[in-house]
Amino acid sequence: MxxxxxxxxxLASTALVMLMTPALGFFYGGLVRRKNVLATIMQxxxxxxxxxxxxxxxxxxxxxxxxxGHLIGGLDWFGLNHVGLKPDPDYAATIPHxxxxxxxxxxxxxxxxxxxxxxxxxxxxxxxxxxxxxxxxVVYDPIAHWVWGAGGWLHRLGxxxxxxxxxxxxxxxxxxxxxxxxxxxxxxxxxHSTEPHDATMTILGASLLWFGWFGFNAGSxxxxxxxxxxxxxxxxxxxAMAGLTxxxxxxxxxxxxxxxxxxxxxxxxxxxxxxxxxxxxPMGALLIGAGAGAACFGAAQLKPFLKVDDTLDVFAVHGIGxxxxxxxxxxxxxxxxxxxxxxxxxxxxxxxxxxQAIAVGATLLYSGGMTLVILKVIDVFVGLRVHxxxxxxxxxxxxxxxxxxxx
Amino acid sequence: MxxxxxxxIVFLAHVAVWLGIPGTRVxxxxxxxxxxxxx
Numbered sequence: 087m088x089x090x091x092x093x094x095x096x097l098a099s100t101a102l103v104m105l106m107t108p109a110l111g112f113f114y115g116g117l118v119r120r121k122n123v124l125a126t127i128m129q130x131x132x133x134x135x136x137x138x139x140x141x142x143x144x145x146x147x148x149x150x151x152x153x154x155g156h157l158i159g160g161l162d163w164f165g166l167n168h169v170g171l172k173p174d175p176d177y178a179a180t181i182p183h184x185x186x187x188x189x190x191x192x193x194x195x196x197x198x199x200x201x202x203x204x205x206x207x208x209x210x211x212x213x214x215x216x217x218x219x220x221x222x223x224v225v226y227d228p229i230a231h232w233v234w235g236a237g238g239w240l241h242r243l244g245x246x247x248x249x250x251x252x253x254x255x256x257x258x259x260x261x262x263x264x265x266x267x268x269x270x271x272x273x274x275x276x277x278h279s280t281e282p283h284d285a286t287m288t289i290l291g292a293s294l295l296w297f298g299w300f301g302f303n304a305g306s307x308x309x310x311x312x313x314x315x316x317x318x319x320x321x322x323x324x325x326a327m328a329g330l331t332x333x334x335x336x337x338x339x340x341x342x343x344x345x346x347x348x349x350x351x352x353x354x355x356x357x358x359x360x361x362x363x364x365x366x367x368p369m370g371a372l373l374i375g376a377g378a379g380a381a382c383f384g385a386a387q388l389k390p391f392l393k394v395d396d397t398l399d400v401f402a403v404h405g406i407g408x409x410x411x412x413x414x415x416x417x418x419x420x421x422x423x424x425x426x427x428x429x430x431x432x433x434x435x436x437x438x439x440x441x442q443a444i445a446v447g448a449t450l451l452y453s454g455g456m457t458l459v460i461l462k463v464i465d466v467f468v469g470l471r472v473h474x475x476x477x478x479x480x481x482x483x484x485x486x487x488x489x490x491x492x493x
Numbered sequence: 494m495x496x497x498x499x500x501x502i503v504f505l506a507h508v509a510v511w512l513g514i515p516g517t518r519v520x521x522x523x524x525x526x527x528x529x530x531x532x
Contacts (some may be wrong), residue, residue, distance in 0.1 A: 327503075331507065334507050334510050334511065341514070369496035369500040372504070373499060373500055
């Protein structure tokens with residue numbers, strides 16, 4: 087039976103998560119050079135439009151439709167056939183089915199948008215369009231089915247992922263790393279400054295991401311009550327602690343606390359708490375946040391040594407943050423927070439850690455492998471990178487014929 | 494309670510680091526904005 091409080095909260099959360107995609111555009115936009123800011127923001131905004139359509143046509147069916155082989159949902163719900171306004175008890179018994187579909191749509195939107203940070207400043211727009219559509223269909227939709235779909239094999243295994251540590255962050259972080267490796271380094275990165283052109287835009291983006299993430303995590307309770315409250319509190323706690331940790335490490339390293347560092351740390355905390363948000367208590371969340379700040383900061387420092395031009399540290403934040411968060415769920419989960427979850431190692435069940443590791447490994451391998459295939463195919467037919475002259479003048483001009491700042 | 498104690502120690506460690514890092518002295522000042530001074 088439909089509960090109006092639950093429905094109101096899920097619809098509000100849907101709007102909050104929707105805001106996260108343009109927020110990501112701002113977060114990334116401030117970090118790139120001025121000549122590429124519009125193209126960077128465009129990638130996020132375009133994905134919001136494209137995946138909104140893909141989802142209602144066939145993406146939702148593939149991810150959440152009636153199970154086929156525990157691997158995929160199939161096309162039984164193509165065009166939202168059978169997805170009406172009565173609740174679907176497999177997913178959310180107290181809200182209209184279309185409310186659940188819309189909420190999940192915003193997760194499907196932001197996941198490919200996250201990847202754009204890995205190949206920022208050098209991808210052809212046509213290649214990006216194809217990549218995003220193919221990746222969402224053959225990578226995101228299946229993984230979402232494995233973890234959240236009725237009958238999905240990771241769901242049956244008992245993997246805990248409340249709001250998308252594996253489905254969203256490990257998958258997109260891995261894809262960004264593979265894309266950065268396949269596409270190669272930006273042309274001028276060794277010889278010219280690639281400093282952020284507008285740190286204030288990045289801080290604005292991070293702030294809006296933090297705000298929207300309350301919908302991402304607390305909305306995943308699919309009800310307006312105790313579990314949503316718990317998820318809300320742990321989200322804020324982990325994020326705050328992660329921001330403090332990254333800032334502290336940057337302060338020790340550089341003798342001055344980094345403004346961009348506290349923002350990046352906060353995002354790392356948001357990522358890490360995502361899978362755990364419905365299963366851990368605030369103290370567990372604090373430790374998850376501290377771990378995310380440290381692990382993601384450390385990973386970001388490795389980039390110059392690994393010679394991978396993951397432009398905006400997507401793997402360091404989303405990949406490593408997602409891996410830590412998924413494994414930490416296996417440490418700190420407790421049924422005292424969510425009886426439908428499980429206990430982690432600290433609460434007497436070390437086996438949960440192994441289950442989480444299986445989910446992490448499966449996501450890493452599948453996302454990495456399929457991303458490689460998709461990129462290679464697109465490179466053959468369309469070409470991945472812009473021409474060197476186009477990269478030099480900037481993507482805003484070469485891909486869109488528009489400039490951000492008419493100064 | 495154990496997690497709370499560990500969490501509290503972690504937080505205090507951060508505070509200790511903030512208080513313990515020596516400050517930096519920036520001797521070169523940023524360019525000042527041009528200010529129109531009125532008599």
